[in-house]
Amino acid sequence: MRILVIEDDRLVADLMRQVLIDDGYDVDIAPVAEDGRRLALSTAYDAIVLDLELPDRNGLAVLQDLRREGSTTPIVVATAHDTTADVVRALDAGADDYLQKPFPNEVLAARVRAAIRRGGARSMERVSAGDLTLNRVSHEVHCHSKPVNLTARQYSLLEFLAMRAGETVTRPMLLENVWHLQFDPGSNVVDVHVAQLRKRLRESGSVVDIRTVRGEGYSLDLG
Structure with missing residues (x-):
C-alpha cells in the first residue's frame, strides 16, 4: 500500500514517513501543494496525509481540488490548526479525518489505517487513471x-x-x-x-x- 504525505516541514515529513513505513506502507513526500495535487491525481494512493499550511497554496484548496476532480482517496488532515471552525471546514471540504499537531506516532498510524478501511468500499466504486x-x-x-x-x-x-x-x-x-x-x-x-x-x-x-x-x-x- 502507498501513502502520499503532503507536508512542507522536512523534519515532520520525515517523521511521518518513518512512522508509516514502520506500519508497512510505501510513502511519497510532496513538500508543496502543486506537487501534492499532481501526484494525488496521477498515482493510485491508498491514503493521503495533508497539511493545511503549505508554502505555495492553502492545503484546504488542495483538498477541495482533489474532491472536485473526483478523487475518492481517503485524506487525513494533519495540521496545527485547532479551532472548531478549522475542523468543520476541512471535514466539509471532503477530509476523512482530522489530526491536530503534535500527535503520538501511534495515533497517526491508527488514523491512516482507519481511513483506508472506511474508504475501501467507496474506492471500489471509482477508479482514477x-x-x-x-x-x-x-x-x-x-x-x-x-x-x-x-x-x-x-x-x-x-x-x-x-x-x-x-x-x-x-x-x-x-x-x-x-x-x-x-x-x-x-x-x-x-x-x-x-x-x-x-x-x-x-x-x-x-x-x-x-x-x-x-x-x-x-x-x-x-x-
Whole structure:
C-alpha cells in the first residue's frame, strides 16, 4: 500500500514517513501543494496525509481540488490548526479525518489505517487513471469534471485498461474480459475499438493515452 504525505516541514515529513513505513506502507513526500495535487491525481494512493499550511497554496484548496476532480482517496488532515471552525471546514471540504499537531506516532498510524478501511468500499466504486475518473457503478467517465461520452464497449475497454494502468494487456486478455470471447475471431475488432477509444480520449482533452506495445498488446499511459 502507498501513502502520499503532503507536508512542507522536512523534519515532520520525515517523521511521518518513518512512522508509516514502520506500519508497512510505501510513502511519497510532496513538500508543496502543486506537487501534492499532481501526484494525488496521477498515482493510485491508498491514503493521503495533508497539511493545511503549505508554502505555495492553502492545503484546504488542495483538498477541495482533489474532491472536485473526483478523487475518492481517503485524506487525513494533519495540521496545527485547532479551532472548531478549522475542523468543520476541512471535514466539509471532503477530509476523512482530522489530526491536530503534535500527535503520538501511534495515533497517526491508527488514523491512516482507519481511513483506508472506511474508504475501501467507496474506492471500489471509482477508479482514477491520470486525469480520468471512472464510476464503476454508473459507467460514467469524467476528465477534469467534464463528462466523456463513451459507448458501453468503450467504457468496458477503458475500465479494464485503467485497472491495469502501466501494464501490458494482450489482445487475448481483452477478447476474454471485454468481449467475453474464449477465442480469437480472426478480426481486428480489438484494434478498431482501441483506436476509437484513443480518439475519444484525445477529443476530451485527456492526457491519458493507449500505447501500442508492438507484438504484445496495449498499455494505458497516464500521461
